[in-house]
Amino acid sequence: MGFSIYELGDVSLQHGEVLHQARVAYKTHGALNSAASNAILFPTWFTGSHSDVEWIIAPGRPLDPSKYFIVVVNIFGNGYSSSPSNTKARDGKPFPYLSLLDNVVLQRRLLREHLGVKKLQLVVGRSMGAQIAFQWGSYFADEVNALLALEGSARTSPHNYAFLATMKMALQSVATEDPAIAARVGLKRMRIIADSWGFSQAWYREKGYQKLGFNSLEDFLERSLPDKIGHPEDFLCQIATWQRADISDNDRFKGDLTAALGAITARAIVMPSETDMYFPPEDNRIEIASMPNAELRVMPTVWGHRAGSPGTDPADTAFFEDAIRELLSGKWTR
């Protein structure tokens, strides 16, 4: 149930700000082999943390800790790695904006400085984690053998940006001085928006909420929050990263997304959910046209952006795991 912290010291970020006493929270499963060739990186996603992926890491499954050294790394802002909620303000400055590339560069420091990993057999991510996988494959192309991007894009689309603007609005809508109430009310408002987008029209039509244990749509929409909820400022920090996510937003690619995608030489499976309204398949279809070694593999599902998560459709999980298995079956050629 535990996790580890790697302290990075004061870090200069991509856009000139400084993150003081930066820390990356992570958890490893399995061990690095003597050739240091069996490492897999699995970054987390919006509102997620290292514990949310443990269900898929087990002996006999594709992410098998008896074979692979699996590093689950928490994205910045998620409350475990450096986040507004666990970082003291300095000189009255707000917590800085962290880009996709900031996440990747600091994850890389953890891997190289601390874990002895210089090449990744696979980077696998979902949602924002998929965006980070794209960033890895593009910026550090020679260090990534294979890439699996589930329900995420290389650049946040204008539509996805608009959706996130409504999530921000919900979090910022709460007028109270009580931080605990602010957190609960803000999350409740944000969650109803996330629920309206996160599952598909077909899922709602088929009363998918019954499969999650709710008798009625109203019960599902009004359900209780978990006991432990995140900090609104942390959610806003992650949303900032997501809204501006763009693997070409750096000195090397200077906004040329085609070039940034073209740099991804890793064998890649880009896997949108057929019914995802955050990241519709068409966005990925456009992206893979510029990727030299990528395949678009659309997950057939009504579970929208939630497809492949625990507690949803086992067929979706199997579809995801089959792709992981396939990518890991290739020779370590780079």
Place this chain on the structure above:
Amino acid sequence: MGFSIYELGDVSLQHGEVLHQARVAYKTHGALNSAASNAILFPTWFTGSHSDVEWIIAPGRPLDPSKYFIVVVNIFGNGYSSSPSNTKARDGKPFPYLSLLDNVVLQRRLLREHLGVKKLQLVVGRSMGAQIAFQWGSYFADEVNALLALEGSARTSPHNYAFLATMKMALQSVATEDPAIAARVGLKRMRIIADSWGFSQAWYREKGYQKLGFNSLEDFLERSLPDKIGHPEDFLCQIATWQRADISDNDRFKGDLTAALGAITARAIVMPSETDMYFPPEDNRIEIASMPNAELRVMPTVWGHRAGSPGTDPADTAFFEDAIRELLSGKWTR
């Protein structure tokens, strides 16, 4: 620029409540012919009013006031017909819930008692107005010759309900005693949600907001409100009608949607927008399977739920108008 009010007195509603001093606001274009056979009903939609459809009513266009008697009727709750904002509370009771059928029954009283119309050559509606058109065609099947439902469904889908729950949340999120501020802030919050849903992912991808005159996505999302804005309680009233919209929710059909759809004998064109996320085509595809004389005609467009509105794509408007023309070209056979 004016409009008319028809006073209905105290009205018993479908679910037992009373609407005191009910009024229907409407506007007519053209004149009823001697056979009383040229009447067209055009109900308004969520946030709309009689003036919002005038752009499509003109000599030489399909809705030609030199040929037809066109009655544009404001739905309840829109601020013109009886609404929370224009109705005094009685005995401390809140403004009542008005169903689709309440709207239709009271529109029918206006037509029969005041305008001399007993049969409608066409009921045409968009969005909630399309839902009202479905209700007309089902409950008063013998009085409707043809029906055109643009971007609306016979029953609000669970997904559409969830979307509307987020709109309610936005309107109700404002904590202020100042009604003017509450109205502006609530509307701003609601609008950003409506914008995120109202246009399609493809529209955002193609920077459709530039066609609306905005340089950037941020400008579009943050744009000013109009000078005249609606009352939050009126929006909530309309949302209540929309959330519970169901043409089978009445004593005749008792929740049997298949039967309620089967009763629609009018020649019907059901016209979803290909990219509408409020009312996706699949919802209509399921509905027309139970309608004996209906055609599904999907509007090919990226404009989502806004397709066919003024200022969007003229091709969509033409697609809509062609269908109106086609329905009006049929003989008056019933």
